[in-house]
Amino acid sequence: xxxxxxxxxxxxxxxxxxxxxxxxxxxxxxxxxxxxxxxxxxxxxxxxxxxxxxxxxxxxxxxxxxxxxxxxxxxxxxxxxxxxxxxxxxxxxxxxxxxxxxxxxxxxxxxxxxxxxxxxxxxxxxxxxxxxxxxxxxxxxxxxxxxxxxxxxxxxxxxxxxxxxxxxxxxxxxxxxxxxxxxxxxxxxxxxxxxxxxxxxxxxxxxxxxxxxxxxxxxxxxxxxxxxxxxxxxxxxxxxxxxxxxxxxxxxxxxxxxxxxxxxxxxxxxxxxxxxxxxxxxxxxxxxxxxxxxxxxxxxxxxxxxxxxxxxxxxxxxxxxxxxxxxxxxxxxxxxxxxxxxxxxxxxxxxxxxxxxxxxxxxxxxxxxxxxxxxxxxxxxxxxxxxxxxxxxxxxxxxxxxxxxxxxxxxxxxxxxxxxxxxxxxxxxxxxxxxxxxxxxxxxxxxxxxxxxxxxxxxxxxxxxxxxxxxxxxxxxxxxxxxxxxxxxxxxxxxxxxxxxxxxxxxxxxxxxxxxxxxxxxxxxxxxxxxxxxxxxxxxxxxxxxxxxxxxxxxxxxxxxxxxxxxxxxxxxxxxxxxxxxxxxxxxxxxxxxxxxxxxxxxxxxxxxxxxxxxxxxxxxxxxxxxxxxxxxxxxxxxxxxxxxxxxxxxxxxxxxxxxxxxxxxxxxxxxxxxxxxxxxxxxxxxxxxxxxxxxxxxxxxxxxx
Amino acid sequence: xxxxxxxxxxxxxxxxxxxxxxxxxxxxxxxxxxxxxxxxxxxxxxxxxxxxxxxxxxxxxxxxxxxxxxxxxxxxxxxxxxxxxxxxxxxxxxxxx
Numbered sequence: 006x007x008x009x010x011x012x013x014x015x016x017x018x019x020x021x022x023x024x025x026x027x028x029x030x031x032x033x034x035x036x037x038x039x040x041x042x043x044x045x046x047x048x049x050x051x052x053x054x055x056x057x058x059x060x061x062x063x064x065x066x067x068x069x070x071x072x073x074x075x076x077x078x079x080x081x082x083x084x085x086x087x088x089x090x091x092x093x094x095x096x097x098x099x100x101x102x103x104x105x106x107x108x109x110x111x112x113x114x115x116x117x118x119x120x121x122x123x124x125x126x127x128x129x130x131x132x133x134x135x136x137x138x139x140x141x142x143x144x145x146x147x148x149x150x151x152x153x154x155x156x157x158x159x160x161x162x163x164x165x166x167x168x169x170x171x172x173x174x175x176x177x178x179x180x181x182x183x184x185x186x187x188x189x190x191x192x193x194x195x196x197x198x199x200x201x202x203x204x205x206x207x208x209x210x211x212x213x214x215x216x217x218x219x220x221x222x223x224x225x226x227x228x229x230x231x232x233x234x235x236x237x238x239x240x241x242x243x244x245x246x247x248x249x250x251x252x253x254x255x256x257x258x259x260x261x262x263x264x265x266x267x268x269x270x271x272x273x274x275x276x277x278x279x280x281x282x283x284x285x286x287x288x289x290x291x292x293x294x295x296x297x298x299x300x301x302x303x304x305x306x307x308x309x310x311x312x313x314x315x316x317x318x319x320x321x322x323x324x325x326x327x328x329x330x331x332x333x334x335x336x337x338x339x340x341x342x343x344x345x346x347x348x349x350x351x352x353x354x355x356x357x358x359x360x361x362x363x364x365x366x367x368x369x370x371x372x373x374x375x376x377x378x379x380x381x382x383x384x385x386x387x388x389x390x391x392x393x394x395x396x397x398x399x400x401x402x403x404x405x406x407x408x409x410x411x412x413x414x415x416x417x418x419x420x421x422x423x424x425x426x427x428x429x430x431x432x433x434x435x436x437x438x439x440x441x442x443x444x445x446x447x448x449x450x451x452x453x454x455x456x457x458x459x460x461x462x463x464x465x466x467x468x469x470x471x472x473x474x475x476x477x478x479x480x481x482x483x484x485x486x487x488x489x490x491x492x493x494x495x496x497x498x499x500x501x502x503x504x505x506x507x508x509x510x511x512x513x514x515x516x517x518x519x520x521x522x523x524x525x526x527x528x529x530x531x532x533x534x535x536x537x538x539x540x541x542x543x544x545x546x547x548x549x550x551x552x553x554x555x556x557x558x559x560x561x562x563x564x565x566x567x568x569x570x571x572x573x574x575x576x577x578x579x580x581x582x583x584x585x586x587x588x589x590x591x592x593x594x595x596x597x598x599x600x601x602x603x604x605x606x607x608x609x610x611x612x613x614x615x616x617x618x619x620x621x622x623x624x625x626x627x628x629x630x631x632x633x634x635x636x637x638x639x640x641x642x643x644x645x646x647x648x649x650x651x652x653x654x655x656x657x658x659x660x661x662x663x664x665x666x667x668x669x670x671x672x673x674x675x676x677x678x679x680x681x682x683x684x685x686x687x688x689x690x691x692x693x694x695x696x697x698x699x700x701x702x703x704x705x706x707x708x709x710x711x
Numbered sequence: 712x713x714x715x716x717x718x719x720x721x722x723x724x725x726x727x728x729x730x731x732x733x734x735x736x737x738x739x740x741x742x743x744x745x746x747x748x749x750x751x752x753x754x755x756x757x758x759x760x761x762x763x764x765x766x767x768x769x770x771x772x773x774x775x776x777x778x779x780x781x782x783x784x785x786x787x788x789x790x791x792x793x794x795x796x797x798x799x800x801x802x803x804x805x806x807x808x
Contacts, residue, residue, distance in 0.1 A: 063772070066775075073779070073782075074775065074776075074779040077772065077775060077776045077779060078772065079769070079772045079773045079776045080769040080772065080773070132769075132773070150769075155776050155780075157776060157779030157780045157783050158779070158783045158784060158785070159783060159785050161783075161784060161785070227784060228784070231784040231785075231788075232798075235788075555798065558799065
């Protein structure tokens with residue numbers, strides 16, 4: 006072996022060793038990178054080429070019962086800056102930026118002078134305005150999209166709709182109560198991006214969208230709400246009241262058509278956060294007498310014909326003196342209600358006794374929450390009857406020492422209006438998702454029976470005297486063409502310092518319903534902190550009248566006495582065929598002489614004789630049949646005859662003005678009227694039939710229309 | 712004398728199969744690359760379309776808001792009073808069947 010060969014061999018050996026060592030080092034490094042530092046490096050790599058973002062969900066809209074938007078969310082742009090970079094831009098660019106942001110150059114410079122790496126220049130801008138700033142394309146300037154809550158109707162129904170915070174969370178009202186449904190579901194999205202930051206989608210399946218919030222439809226009627234707020238605000242100003250509340254309710258279903266709170270010093274923010282109608286309690290004053298009389302009649306404590314001595318205006322009891330506004334001698338129950346005698350009410354309360362009075366009030370829902378779907382509802386103040394002293398019992402009779410929320414009082418009187426049932430009030434009609442699928446629907450819910458139907462009927466008649474009687478206290482509540490039933494209330498305000506009452510500060514109220522024959526609306530008006538002499542009948546009753554007139558017009562409820570009537574549905578009383586005879590009592594609507602089963606099964610022809618055109622149309626609508634109408638006035642002839650088999654074609658009716666009995670002389674052209682069987686009116690008729698059955702506690706021998 | 716060992720004949724391996732295999736691998740690889748590029752391009756297009764949808768939805772919301780603001784009760788009342796209009800009073804509206 007030559008030396009050269011040996012030398013070469015040793016070099017190869019060294020080289021091999023070196024290469025092996027290097028390889029070994031590489032393997033070690035690999036192990037270190039993969040095993041030891043692997044997770045950390047993996048995370049770093051992922052952070053480098055992936056991005057995560059949260060797709061915010063849009064809050065769902067809130068609309069009124071007609072679908073008019075009350076709250077909507079829309080995209081806005083928020084402009085931010087990195088001051089260090091932005092200060093490198095030239096002065097001209099910064100001046101343009103200031104102009105685009107609607108800021109002065111000095112204001113912009115002041116903001117950029119802050120020693121922060123990131124600052125907001127303007128948040129939630131109109132996108133069009135923000136686009137001008139973004140178009141400047143200045144280094145160090147950026148923008149985000151954010152959703153903002155808008156209330157297109159300004160402060161309309163602010164307390165009901167409520168408000169949402171900067172981060173899209175509900176703070177009050179329906180916005181809070183239904184926040185989980187309205188808020189929607191945001192989506193956390195993780196995606197790869199390229200060097201320029203553009204997202205790279207690995208798979209089209211990776212595309213996800215946030216789930217927008219559900220749409221909430223309120224029971225409120227925007228037009229009635231607007232009317233109630235305006236009328237109430239006017240009265241607050243003119244009467245000198247500090248604030249006022251008005252509630253418009255469907256007494257049958259509990260749907261709230263309007264809920265207004267107005268203040269003498271309007272504060273839009275506070276108005277959205279505080280709902281006095283459900284969160285504040287007040288002493289009801291004489292409106293309590295309506296409930297007292299109902300309870301007394303239910304317990305047979307007082308006979309309507311009985312005379313009660315009202316002590317000529319001054320009554321001493323338990324060391325205290327109870328006064329009436331004007332002296333009265335002997336009065337019956339109707340007189341006590343009509344003239345609002347405190348002494349008469351005290352005597353009835355004393356005769357009734359604490360236990361029965363307490364239980365009766367509790368039955369009306371006084372002292373407990375109504376269950377309205379609004380946050381923060383108060384339960385009022387009603388101490389246990391067993392703790393009442395004699396004078397307290399007497400005072401409770403005319404509404405002192407008891408505190409109710411306006412909503413409680415409205416629901417209690419709704420029970421008188423609907424035949425005795427306490428219904429749960431509600432402001433949300435339905436909730437549906439973005440695709441229109443209904444998630445939640447509210448239907449009328451009966452919470453219990455306060456009084457029997459016959460007592461409700463008696464009270465209905467008694468309360469009419471308050472508005473229409475010669476000595477009634479609420480003549481200003483009258484509404485042209487309609488009979489109104491209701492009760493005024495004027496209570497002294499409690500002085501929290503002395504625990505007594507202010508002499509010149511009052512809460513004046515009026516609660517009533519109309520048309521009294523067939524109540525469609527229950528309206529409560531309360532004015533707080535009015536001066537002496539501002540009785541409920543003088544300040545609250547006119548507001549009631551104005552709201553009622555407008556609301557009835559809005560609901561197409563025509564006066565029973567008008568020559569031209571709307572085609573709105575009437576209760577089954579129409580079947581009696583008496584011209585212009587409205588049902589005084591829901592029970593009286595059931596005519597034992599009519600075979601409703603046959604009529605409602607659409608087998609027999611109903612009797613139209615004597616019915617006005619509107620009544621005839623109502624019957625036809627409910628049965629889904631066609632009419633051929635000839636003439637004007639009242640039905641004097643029909644073909645086929647009542648009780649015969651219902652024809653598949655139209656029923657021919659001949660109408661004539663009152664006093665004309667000869668069909669031949671009836672003038673007028675022939676009008677063919679088609680009625681859609683499953684109309685809204687039809688559904689309303691069904692609801693009333695169902696409630697009538699609730700009210701009577703028995704089947705009415707009639708089938709609910711399907 | 713030992714007999715000369717006879718060499719077995721050498722069979723030349725065909726080079727066609729590896730070549731085809733290599734070509735196939737190249738083609739498949741190239742096709743995969745093209746598909747991958749296409750998917751990426753489609754991803755960009757989908758992103759753009761998605762962005763358009765979001766923009767249009769936002770535009771729709773803004774327009775709804777504008778319409779609602781224009782038809783708000785307060786605004787209509789103010790406009791009505793400018794033209795000396797007021798709500799109809801009782802008896803001014805006649806409803807006919």
